Amino acid sequence: MARWEPDAQARLQNAALELVARQGFERTTAAEIAEAVGLNRRTFFRHFPDKRDVFxxxxxxxxxxxxxxxxxxxxxxxxxxxxxxxxxxxxxxxxxxxxxxxxxxxxxxxxxxxxxxxxxxxxxxxxxxxxxxxxxxxxxxxxxxxxxxxxxxxxxxxxxxxxxxxxxxxxxxxxxxxxxxxxxxxxxx
Amino acid sequence: MARWEPDAQARLQNAALELVARQGFERTTAAEIAEAVGLNRRTFFRHFPDKRDVFxxxxxxxxxxxxxxxxxxxxxxxxxxxxxxxxxxxxxxxxxxxxxxxxxxxxxxxxxxxxxxxxxxxxxxxxxxxxxxxxxxxxxxxxxxxxxxxxxxxxxxxxxxxxxxxxxxxxxxxxxxxxxxxxxxxxxx
Structure with a gap:
């Protein structure tokens, strides 16, 4: 996985839409969203200050x-x-x-x-x-x-x-x- | 203290204004606001579903x-x-x-x-x-x-x-x- 992720933000947003639609907002963690696209929790929070911001x-x-x-x-x-x-x-x-x-x-x-x-x-x-x-x-x-x-x-x-x-x-x-x-x-x- | 408090709501609101102005919203509890006017926490929550509603x-x-x-x-x-x-x-x-x-x-x-x-x-x-x-x-x-x-x-x-x-x-x-x-x-x- 390249260190530089030009489309990381869009991929995180798509993963969030899919996961939250399936299991609800409260039950979906930032780490889980990040993991779904091969990134980690820290990367998530570099793009979005809090879990809500992904939307x-x-x-x-x-x-x-x-x-x-x-x-x-x-x-x-x-x-x-x-x-x-x-x-x-x-x-x-x-x-x-x-x-x-x-x-x-x-x-x-x-x-x-x-x-x-x-x-x-x-x-x-x-x-x-x-x-x-x-x-x-x-x-x-x-x-x-x-x-x-x-x-x-x-x-x-x-x-x-x-x-x-x-x-x-x-x-x-x-x-x-x-x-x-x-x-x-x-x-x- | 009479059991029936026709103006309890207004007294709670005034006490909340004063206490929160002095010590901030987070540090002021519903129980404290109620106590300031001789009422209890349960009475507060009978008038206001949550602490914010007092305002x-x-x-x-x-x-x-x-x-x-x-x-x-x-x-x-x-x-x-x-x-x-x-x-x-x-x-x-x-x-x-x-x-x-x-x-x-x-x-x-x-x-x-x-x-x-x-x-x-x-x-x-x-x-x-x-x-x-x-x-x-x-x-x-x-x-x-x-x-x-x-x-x-x-x-x-x-x-x-x-x-x-x-x-x-x-x-x-x-x-x-x-x-x-x-x-x-x-x-x-």
Whole structure:
């Protein structure tokens, strides 16, 4: 086994999905996940600070995408324009995410309070980072918070729809339609 | 000490605020909080299922208010109209909440990950309950989710502003202004 493991992280994530789906989160140890792909416990914790993180590695990419969408926007863009660009950037990265695997992951998260808690924490961090990126562009504090939280709400709601049984629309399309539905709620009344 | 303790819950909450502010959340036991007001550990757990809940008893009232605002609305009200009525109802109950005590409570929550986690969970439950109340009125699933989450976002953001140093506006006024700021984000663009 080579010492340098370029895809160790992805292999650990796949093994975790499979083992936890079969035997539950509590009963699956980090050592066991690592062993399933020929690695050891220490290597696991080099990639994931705690056992829950193996299901959330993708969130760092979402965060980077959303923030890049805000920081890379042309000057003078409105707060909701920034949200639109942030979501478009994130949607692009996830356009090719395998839906079946994402469903398996979400089923595991929904069944385990410790994972649901981590998911909520990650979304809170996401909203905070996007809001900070907006404040750095000079968006007022309140508007930045509301716009960033709205953006994360749209992403979260769109992602849930994308995972639903029988859903065939792409994530980018669902994000755009969810954003339009949210806007319509405000514009109508 | 009378066996019937009509205000036991409030006394336990006050004692918890004081003890935890002084010695931290981890180092304060439920038994100690109970003892401080002449009650025992069992009585504490009759009022609060776990030690964290002593800081969140008010959330049940917020939930009841928000839901009552939705269920009591006149027929044909739009989703955002329902949100407005739900928030107005909650704001009314909290119009006389003592700000200093609420600040002390929030400082404790912000300093303790286990309490922050519980707070996020409570807000998630709030959004779910308000959304369910809307769905029962016939609001479509996606619109109910987006409107309810927006309402909770407004409440959360307004509450944070209300707690800020030097803030003197009432909570109902801040809620109304935050709602207007959110709407303006969508209407402007």
């Amino acid at each position: 959330f590695a993708g969130q760092d990419q979402i965060e980077a995408d959303l923030v890049a969408g805000v920081t890379g926007a042309p000057p003078g863009e409105s707060p909701m324009g920034l949200v639109g660009l942030a979501l478009a950037r994130a949607a692009d990265t996830f356009a090719h995410l395998p839906r079946e695997q994402a469903r398996a992951r979400q089923a595991i998260i929904d069944a385990e309070p410790a994972l649901l808690e981590r998911e909520r924490q990650k979304f809170a961090v996401l909203a905070r980072s996007v809001g900070d990126a907006m404040r750095e562009r000079g968006v007022a504090d309140l508007e930045a918070t509301l716009a960033a939280e709205s953006g994360v709400l749209v992403f979260k709601t769109a992602f849930t729809q994308w995972l639903a049984d029988g859903e065939s629309r792409s994530l980018p399309l669902i994000i755009a339609e969810t954003m339009a539905a949210l806007r319509a709620l405000y514009v109508t009344r | 969140f008893a008010g959330q049940d009232q917020i939930e009841a208010d928000l839901v009552a605002g939705v269920t009591g609305a006149p027929p044909g009200e739009s989703p955002m109209g329902l949100v407005g009525l739900a928030l107005a109802r909650a704001a009314d109950t909290f119009a006389h909440l003592p700000r200093e005590q609420a600040r002390a409570r929030q400082a404790i929550i912000d300093a303790e990950p286990a309490l922050l986690e519980r707070e996020r969970q409570k807000f998630a439950v709030l959004a779910r309950s308000v959304g369910d109340a809307m769905r029962e009125r016939g609001v479509a699933d996606l619109e109910a989710t987006l409107a309810a989450e927006s309402g909770v976002l407004v409440f959360k953001t307004a509450f944070t502003q209300w707690l800020a140093d030097g803030e003197s506006r009432s909570l109902p006024l801040i809620i109304a202004e935050t709602m207007a700021a959110l709407r303006a984000l969508y209407v402007t663009r």
